[in-house]
Amino acid sequence: MLIDDNDTDNFISKRIIELSHFSKDVEVKYSGRSALDYLEQHKEQPDLLPELIFLDINMPIMDGFMFLYELENLPELVQKKCKVVILSSSDNKKDIDKIVSNDHVIKFITKPLTEQTLVEVRELVYIQ
Secondary structure, eight states, X not given: OEEOSOHHHHHHHHHHHHHTXXXXXXXXXXXXXXXXXXXXXXXXXXXXXOSEEEEOSOOSSSOHHHXXXXXXXXXXXXXXXXXXXXXXXXXXXXXXXXXXXXXXXXXXXXXXXXXXXXXHHHHHHHHO
């Protein structure tokens, strides 16, 4: 799942994921709220839950921090299945340090997403 309010970033990230055969299905959400709604609707269907969520930090209405906070209110099955990779253009060290300390976050990546960073994420997912 990609969660980002920027159409161009979502388009580029989705194409990189598809072209590198990282995932056959990519669910794109343009807000943290719509992503949480999707997770809530599919909480009883683990096969429809994303294994990875690429999450932007800076979004209107609900930013990445709030999304992670709200993720804690979803059932444990959802929390365990959905690992979060921060995909952001933010270079604010305070924000980065704060968000990577979250238990659900497995990696911070600076935009744009690349095939090499997907290799690194794949290795992390298989190790955990």
